[in-house]
Amino acid sequence: MAGFPPPGATILGDAAAGKKIDEVGKKKVDYFNLPCPIPFEELQREAIMSLKPELFEGMRFDFTKGLNPKFSLSHSVFMGPMELPSQGAETLKIPTAHYEFGANFIDPKLMLIGRVLTDGRLTARVKCDLTDDLSLKANAQLSNEPNMSHGMVNFDYKGKDYRTQLQLGDGSLFGASYIQSITPHLSMGGEVFWAGQHLKSGVGYAARYENDKMVATGQVASTGMVAMSYVQKVSEKVSLATDFMYNYLSRDVTASVGYDYILRQARLRGKLDSNGCASAFLEERLNMGLNFVLSAEIDHKKSDYKFGFGLTVG
Amino acid sequence: MASRISLKPSSGNNKGANGAAERSTVQVLKEWSAWSLEKSKVIAHYGFIPLIIVIGMNSEPKPQLYQLLSPI
Numbered sequence: 379m380a381g382f383p384p385p386g387a388t389i390l391g392d393a394a395a396g397k398k399i400d401e402v403g404k405k406k407v408d409y410f411n412l413p414c415p416i417p418f419e420e421l422q423r424e425a426i427m428s429l430k431p432e433l434f435e436g437m438r439f440d441f442t443k444g445l446n447p448k449f450s451l452s453h454s455v456f457m458g459p460m461e462l463p464s465q466g467a468e469t470l471k472i473p474t475a476h477y478e479f480g481a482n483f484i485d486p487k488l489m490l491i492g493r494v495l496t497d498g499r500l501t502a503r504v505k506c507d508l509t510d511d512l513s514l515k516a517n518a519q520l521s522n523e524p525n526m527s528h529g530m531v532n533f534d535y536k537g538k539d540y541r542t543q544l545q546l547g548d549g550s551l552f553g554a555s556y557i558q559s560i561t562p563h564l565s566m567g568g569e570v571f572w573a574g575q576h577l578k579s580g581v582g583y584a585a586r587y588e589n590d591k592m593v594a595t596g597q598v599a600s601t602g603m604v605a606m607s608y609v610q611k612v613s614e615k616v617s618l619a620t621d622f623m624y625n626y627l628s629r630d631v632t633a634s635v636g637y638d639y640i641l642r643q644a645r646l647r648g649k650l651d652s653n654g655c656a657s658a659f660l661e662e663r664l665n666m667g668l669n670f671v672l673s674a675e676i677d678h679k680k681s682d683y684k685f686g687f688g689l690t691v692g
Numbered sequence: 693m694a695s696r697i698s699l700k701p702s703s704g705n706n707k708g709a710n711g712a713a714e715r716s717t718v719q720v721l722k723e724w725s726a727w728s729l730e731k732s733k734v735i736a737h738y739g740f741i742p743l744i745i746v747i748g749m750n751s752e753p754k755p756q757l758y759q760l761l762s763p764i
Contacts (some may be wrong), residue, residue: 445755449748
């Protein structure tokens with residue numbers, strides 16, 4: 379850069395002078411080339427991954443067998459108490475055991491995941507890229523009992539620096555969401571939904587600010603929900619997360635703090651809640667393809683203690 | 693409103709072209725769509741996992757049939 383004459387000195391023009399200011403001076407944000415934002419439903423994904431692991435109670439064994447790089451079958455056995463919704467303060471638990479068979483086909487353009495339980499319930503997920511920007515997602519839970527089946531279809535369109543989604547569900551559920559990148563670090567969006575069967579409708583807004591070390595999100599909805607989350611990456615292996623949820627209609631508050639240790643052979647996530655609930659989840663890699671899982675959740679307010687262990691193969 | 697006093701259709705659907713005595717086209721359409729929704733739900737329930745297995749067994753590299761059942 380030393381050999382160049384100072385900007386404005388030549389007759390050659392504004393274009394050259396402008397480019398030099400861009401290179402030499404501070405980095406100028408190019409507002410026409412913003413990155414594509416995260417999809418609206420995944421706005422809080424770092425916080426959800428750190429604070430809400432899949433806690434379970436009982437014994438779990440998962441075996442995944444790959445026949446192909448794209449096609450695999452999975453067998454899963456679960457034995458343990460299942461919680462029933464109960465009106466009183468006591469938790470009602472019934473010991474159950476089930477076997478679940480699943481088939482996955484994962485292709486860059488088409489993804490099909492199906493799981494069926496011993497009582498006949500089917501969970502199906504389909505994701506198909508219709509074009510480069512438009513993709514179709516569908517998921518359904520079908521069961522043999524009448525009126526217990528649900529399905530939902532999403533159409534996602536990805537623009538240059540925005541994403542939109544249209545959602546159609548059974549029971550005349552309609553939803554639409556839009557999220558836009560405002561700066562390279564900040565993105566904001568909104569969503570609308572209308573539930574025909576319950577005659578409810580709502581509007582929500584969300585914002586997400588992220589940089590290399592942290593992610594902060596905030597969400598407000600007309601259903602009364604206010605949710606904020608903050609995740610800080612303290613080092614390569616450790617991140618801390620905190621979450622705050624407030625319902626201004628029912629005056630319900632929940633705040634939680636948690637940590638997420640991603641080590642070479644293990645992943646440990648722990649959380650402490652304002653409802654008096656402490657939980658931890660450990661996934662340890664014993665060998666190539668063999669993972670050992672431990673889950674614990676202690677609810678002091680309800681005196682409910684849940685411990686689970688499991689093995690994941692493949 | 694004087695002409696509408698007699699004969700209210702029992703099904704409550706006034707949009708059909710025909711009168712109260714015959715089933716209107718909209719009603720027939722509704723019945724067919726409900727029937728087809730029921731049938732497609734049953735087809736999806738029984739056929740989704742076999743569909744995934746058929747698509748998977750025909751993808752490259754083709755796996756062998758015994759690999760479906762053996763635990764190796």
